[in-house]
Amino acid sequence: MIDITMGSNVSLYQQIYEQLKNKIISGELEEGTRLTSTRALAKNLCVARNTVESSYAQLCVEGYVSSKPGSGYYVMNVADDSLFTDLAPPMEKSSEKVRAVARVESAEYTHDFQFYNLEHASFPFALWRRLSAEALASFDARKICFYNDKQGEPDLRAEITKYVRDSRGVRCTPDQVVLCCGTQHALDVICTLFHDGNRKVAVEEPGYDGAKIIFKKNDFEILSIPVGPEGIDLDELERTSTQLTYITPSHQFPTGVVMPIHKRVQLLQWATKRDGIIIEDDYDSEFRYHTRPIPSLHSTDTNGRVIYKGTFSKSLSPGLRMSYIILPEWLLPKYHTIFAGYNATISWFQQKIISLYMERGHWERHIRKVCLHNKKKHDTLIKAIHEQLGDRVRIHGNNAGLHFLLEFVQGEKQEWLIEKAREHKVRVYPTLPYWHRKERCRENFILMGFSMLSEKEIVEGIALLKKAWFEQQ
Structure with a gap:
């Protein structure tokens, strides 16, 4: 039974969607249950049929129901996929374990x-299982038996390209994207690209300790630059002889400071003048709660001075061990030369699932x-x-x-x-x-x-x- 309130501030489509979703999550509508047809429900509720169709479509794209052409909409198994709700006892028990x-x-x-x-x-466990099955049933599944592209699967790199363009203002091609097995592996790749330089790197003080571990392992001299109310101290950076710096400008770790635009411009000018490189770690840029997201430093770089690093760890799962870097075009020949004999560091299967996840709008x-x-x-x-x-x-x-x-x-x-x-x-x-x-x-x-x-x-x-x-x- 669905009850709707005419004239409510909540749209009719939203009311229908929310009530059905809650019934599915709570188990009142069990897996395999066929939903009332859109025509019949619209007639029962005295609403337009396209209102019901919009509600069903939203449930479908979020994985609560599946659509079978000519047959209707059927409830999916979401017992393990109740995102942040107290309506699903199975998940509560699982979380407690x-x-x-x-x-x-x-x-x-x-x-x-x-x-x-x-x-x-x-x-999203239930959705992940479905996408896993779809990946294994796809034509590309034969790739699970092969060594694959060292940069990562082209489809996933294309999806990442679209995402960073739309959300972070990063303009790049899929050819510039390199998939890595976590943040530290990404930094290890970058260090390898600059082994022939002066082996000095400026880091934020305080800053991410995991980055310093990688720089030390690669025999880089670490130059710690104090962080103030507007980010890294550029005067102090100017006094160093380094051409490489690692920063977190959009939400500095651990202080949370945001680097303002005028300092970003100065930092980019420093890199251009020094023929240097800025490693921009944009690790949790998705999460801003009372202001609009801060544009990436890369979005204002016009001279190819920024290597952008993103990750799925903070928003999806650290256990997936998947990050990515976006290299300037001029650095690609060097990357391909140095890593010519390498294979992919992330399984085709994992990449295919995430590619489908992003392609369908789930991400x-x-x-x-x-x-x-x-x-x-x-x-x-x-x-x-x-x-x-x-x-x-x-x-x-x-x-x-x-x-x-x-x-x-x-x-x-x-x-x-x-x-x-x-x-x-x-x-x-x-x-x-x-x-x-x-x-x-x-x-x-x-x-x-x-x-x-x-x-x-x-x-x-x-x-x-x-x-x-x-x-x-």
Whole structure:
């Protein structure tokens, strides 16, 4: 039974879609159930048939139902695919099992404010199974028996090209895209391209420690450049002799600082004058919660000075181990020469599934859903901090990404803060690992993420932190 309200602020199409979706997720409409025909439902509800057709079409593209020509719409199995909802008990049980495993590994904690792993419920398991079957049934499935293109499958590179153009303003061709097995592998590829240079790289201070590990492995001298309110210190960068710099301009890690356009122009001018290269890590650019997405640095580069790096880890799954870099055209001959004997580092099967996922529009819909979900968690965390911790802390780098920094105005040291939190079975994170020169680290900061906790757990966790930090002194 579907009830609609005429004259509501919610469109008729949306009302029908939401009610049917909830019935499917809750199990009221079971797998294989044939939906009422569009003509019959339109007649029953006294609405236009195209209104019902639009609702069914939306359910179809999101994987809740399938369309069989000449037969109708049938409910799909979505028990494992209820994205961020409390309506599906099977997923709740599955999520609890995953959390239980995590707690065996880290039994001390009941609330973990981490920022790197994602919620189990965020991954589209049912849809992934269907696309996996489709990939294996495709004509291209024979490629699973072959060594494949070192750059990645052409179809996926084409989809990535369209996505970064539309979402990040990156103009490139599929030939410029190189698929890599995660961020560190991507950086390893880039280092190999510049082994014949002066082997110096400027990095943000503080900055992503995983990048520094790769640069060290490749025998690059690391030059740590301080990060200020507008990003990396360009005067300090100018004083170095490096031609290579690695930055996160759209949401600096870990400070959350955004580099403004005038500094981006100056950075590009530095690279042009120095005949240098900027590695732009755009790792969580999808997640901005109260402002429009910041354009990529690459989008303003007219001289081929930027190597753009993106990833599926923050928005889809870190377990897929898939990132990509976009090389300037002038660097492609060198890439093909150096990597001439290499094969693909990511399986054809994995690439085919993601290619289908993007081609069908699932990726963009997923991004919108995940961003909305993360916004709710972000806002819940901000509100809880304001209500529970008050003016004893300051928040830095919020409104984007999956983490921010918490500053303690009375100067409490992060080592003490982390230990007190641990005593209450809550995990928060130090900033010290992200400083190359440890003596520069400001010790009254901690890093807090919200990628793995529910809104309820966030509120509980902050209440516990209030007790740990401010009620036992």
